Every structure is written in structure tokens, then in C-alpha cells.
Amino acid sequence: MIDMKTHLFVILIAGFFASCGGKQAEPAKEAEEHHDEAPSNVVSLTEAQMKTAAIQLGAIEMKNLTTSISANGMLTVPNQNKAFVTALYSGVVRTLTIQPGNYVRKGQTIATIVNPEIVQLQQSLITVNAEISMSEIEERRQQELVEGQAAPLKNLQLVRTRLKTLRAERAGVQKQLATLGVSAGGALTSTLRVEAPISGTVSTVQAQIGSNVDASTPIAEIVNNSQLHLDLFVYEKDLPRLHDNQVIHFTLTNNPGKEYDAKIYSIGTAFASASKTIPVHAVVSGDKAGLIEGMNITALISIGTAVLPSVPSDAIVTHGGLDYIFVKTAAAAPVEHHEGEKAHAGEEEHKEEEGHAEAPGVSFERVQVIKGASDVGYTEIKPVKAIPPGAQIITKGAFFVLAKMTNTGGHEH
Numbered sequence: 001m002i003d004m005k006t007h008l009f010v011i012l013i014a015g016f017f018a019s020c021g022g023k024q025a026e027p028a029k030e031a032e033e034h035h036d037e038a039p040s041n042v043v044s045l046t047e048a049q050m051k052t053a054a055i056q057l058g059a060i061e062m063k064n065l066t067t068s069i070s071a072n073g074m075l076t077v078p079n080q081n082k083a084f085v086t087a088l089y090s091g092v093v094r095t096l097t098i099q100p101g102n103y104v105r106k107g108q109t110i111a112t113i114v115n116p117e118i119v120q121l122q123q124s125l126i127t128v129n130a131e132i133s134m135s136e137i138e139e140r141r142q143q144e145l146v147e148g149q150a151a152p153l154k155n156l157q158l159v160r161t162r163l164k165t166l167r168a169e170r171a172g173v174q175k176q177l178a179t180l181g182v183s184a185g186g187a188l189t190s191t192l193r194v195e196a197p198i199s200g201t202v203s204t205v206q207a208q209i210g211s212n213v214d215a216s217t218p219i220a221e222i223v224n225n226s227q228l229h230l231d232l233f234v235y236e237k238d239l240p241r242l243h244d245n246q247v248i249h250f251t252l253t254n255n256p257g258k259e260y261d262a263k264i265y266s267i268g269t270a271f272a273s274a275s276k277t278i279p280v281h282a283v284v285s286g287d288k289a290g291l292i293e294g295m296n297i298t299a300l301i302s303i304g305t306a307v308l309p310s311v312p313s314d315a316i317v318t319h320g321g322l323d324y325i326f327v328k329t330a331a332a333a334p335v336e337h338h339e340g341e342k343a344h345a346g347e348e349e350h351k352e353e354e355g356h357a358e359a360p361g362v363s364f365e366r367v368q369v370i371k372g373a374s375d376v377g378y379t380e381i382k383p384v385k386a387i388p389p390g391a392q393i394i395t396k397g398a399f400f401v402l403a404k405m406t407n408t409g410g411h412e413h
Contacts, residue, residue, distance in 0.1 A: 042329060043405045044361040055397035057328065059390060063310040065375040068300040069241065072253075073232035075284070075295045081224040083197045089180055090214035091115035091192060093207050098220060100205055104196040111194040111207070111219055121176055122188050128170040135163040200224035228284040228291055230262045232299055233277035241303045242267055248282050250299035252290075261286050262299075310378040315395045316371060317402045323371050325381065326364040326401050328392040364394060364401060 045055070091113030098110045139159045145151035174184050181193050200222040207219040230250065234242065248262040261284070268279035280301075284291065316323050367387060372380030394401060 041366040042363050043326075043366070043401060044363045045401065045404070046361045049404075050362065050397075053397045053400040055400065056395050057392045058312070058315070058395035059392060060309050060311055060381070060387065061378070062307050063376075063378045063380075064305050065308050065310060065373045065378060065380055066302055066305050067308075067373045068249075068302050069234060069238045071232045071234050071238075071280070071299050071301060073230055073250075073280075073297050073299055075291055075293055075297060076229045076231050077223055077225060077293045078227055078229055081198070081200070081227045083200075083222050084218040085110060085194060085196060085220040085222060086215055086218055087111075087113050087192065087194050087213050088215060089113070089115055089118065089192055090212070093209050093211050093213060093219070094191065096205070096207065096209050096219075098202050098205060100202050102202045104199065104202060104222060106196055106199045108196045109193045110196055110202075113192050113194060113213060114190050115192065116190050118180065118182060118192060119188050119190050121173060121180075122182065122184075125170065125173040125177065125184060128166055128173060132163065132166045132170060135159060135166055139163055194219060196222060198222055198224055200226075223293060225288060225292060228288055228293070230282040230284055230297065230299070232280040232282065232301075233272055233275070234280055234301070235277055238301075239267070239278055242280060242301065247302045248299050249302070250297045253296040253298050255290075256298070258290070260284060260288070260291065264301075306373075308372065308380040309382075310380050311393060312395045313374060313377055313379045315393060315398050316369065316379060316381070317398045319402055319406065323369050323381075324366045324402070325369055325383075326394040326398055327367050327387055328394075329363050329365040366402075366405065 045053075049055075092115070093111055094114050095112045096110070098104060104110060139156070142151060142156040142159050146153050146156050177184050181195070182189065201224070203221045203223045205220045207213055207217070213219060230248065232248070242264065244264055244267070246264040248264065249259055250262060251257075251259050262282040263285055264280060264282045266281040268281075271277065272279050311325060315325050317326075318324075368384040369381040370384070372382065374380070
């Protein structure tokens, strides 16, 4: 009796699991079929949708575009337009009339230093002038004695030699004082003026009042931005397309709102450091407002014009890091039916029979492209797949179509 009950219990359990397994198999199959279905690149729009989104159609055109090379670089000032302000003689800074950002003119006094040794140079000049005066008197006296045969010629020659030495010494002292900016015939002074060697803007001030400076200690640095240069770095493959006087358009990397111009004047003949780039030097032309040394820039080097397949820049949309355009196609977008739709299938068929079917839409295929040069509102494209000649594309409103496609997962519901 126990064996019969046990046998019956086993049969009931096996039947239960078998029925459960049968119910789960069908959804799993449906999920697998749904997973294997690839997303579509075709989207359909009704005439009403196209009108609402102001979608416009056009074609791929052959446009004469300006081609260019993209490069990065930095603004620099040539060394002849930068200067350290130094004192020609050691001393202690007494006055300092500049600060960073001030504009100074060449020859303008920006500081004064004091050194008592300058007085000694002036005293030496006074002494030499007195000795020269006495030597000139002695020369005339010896000349008269020699003419009257009252003195040997040797004495006259010694006086003349002494006079030449004193005159050479005076010329040296005068040159020193003139270099220091001290008047040779003025009153004795121990103060020297320090002048700006070039015109420009003061970038740094290293000295302060009371500091001891000499010829090797810069007091300040002046930079003249009127001759800004552009140092670019281009790749080896682009080098054959560059030449002198080539026009460059560039913007500041951190402030791309304004465009500036430059012109190439020198192309490097060796690679820069360990990189595989060649330095290209250009001089900035036109407006230089807002430009200072050390700014990073992004440049486009014009290399000519070419007739290229192009579309309006607004026709290109970006999704997932790739660029696309929408091409009109005869293929229809696939339709996915849900349970609610299946329930009303009979009702829809009945409406279609009565003449209430929805008007057919226009289908567009999303085609990946590679962007090229951009100019005058058009961008060169290289389609990844062939596009039939004369095919219509969306030139305006492509973003709306992309949003519709990505929001519906590529299906019309």
C-alpha cells in the first residue's frame, strides 16, 4: 500500500515540473527572437511631422571648399623684442618708477642707482684735463727751445708722448661716463639713471628700492608684443603642402570666439625634440588685441581650394561618436506590434476598409559619413556606403529625425 502511494506522488511531481517547463519555454523563445532582431537605420516620417519640424530636402553638391591643415601651437615673442633692464654699473636702487603691466618707451628712466665710485671717475676726468692743459703749455715751450737750439729735441718728443697718453686716458674716462649717462662737464654726482632699452610692456620687476644690483642682475623685463610670432607643430605627412607666406587662421584654445591671422615665414628642417612633428613659424598680422606670449592656440593652415562632395553643415548629425546624414529611401521602417496593437488589429482593418487608413510616410536611411573640410556653411563628406546619384537628403531638421530614431530605438510604434 505504501509503495502504491509513493509511486502516485512521484508521477504528480513529474507532471507539475513538466507543465512549468512548458510554460517557460515559450517566453524564452520569444525573448531570444526579440534579442536577435537588429536595430534598423530607417525611420519614417509623416507629412505632418516633416512640416512641424520644418524639414527640408536637398542633394549632395559639389562645392569649391577651402581645404586646410589643423595644428596646435603657442604664441611667442622673438628675442629681439624682449629685453632685461640692467644697470651698467653696480649700485643701490634709490628710485623705481615701474610696475608690471606699465608701458614704457625706449630711453625712459625707470630707476636710479647710487654708487660713490662714479664720483671718482669724474674726478679722474678733471685731473686728466688739468694735466693735458699743463702738457700742452710744456709742449709749446719745448718747441720754442728746440727752434732756438736751446734744448735737445728729445725733451720735445717726451712731452708730446706724455700729451698723447693723457689725451687717450681722457677719451677713455669720457667714454665711460657717457656710457653711464653722466655728463662729462657737469657737476659731480653719484646717481645713475637706468633707462628702458626697448619700448614695450613691463612683464616682471625683480628689484626693489634698497636692493644692490650690478650689470648681471636684471631690474625688470620688458616685452614688446607688436611682433608676436606663432610656433606651430605639424606632422610629417603635411609638410609637402606648406610653403612660405601661407595664410593661417587661428583662435585661442581657451577662448575660441575670435579669429586671428598669421603668415608663415619659416619652416623647420628637423623634428621637434622626440616628437614626429616639425616646427613651423609664422608672424601674427592684423589685430593683436588680447594676445600675449605663452597663449595656446588652435590653427587652420589654408592649403588651397578643391571641388568636393559637400552638404550643408546642418545636415550632419553626430550620435555615438559617429557622423551621419539621412538619405531618402524607398524602404519602409519596420513596425513592431505590441499586445495592445494586436487586440485592435481587427478594428484597424475595419477602419482601413472604410477608407480611414493613415497616409503613407516618407522613409529616410541613416548613412554614416566621414567629415572633411568645412567652408561657407558646407562640409565635405565621404559616405561609408555608396549613395545613389541624385539621392535626396535632409538638409535641415536632421537633428529632429535623429531624436525620433534614437527615442524609438529605430522602430515606429
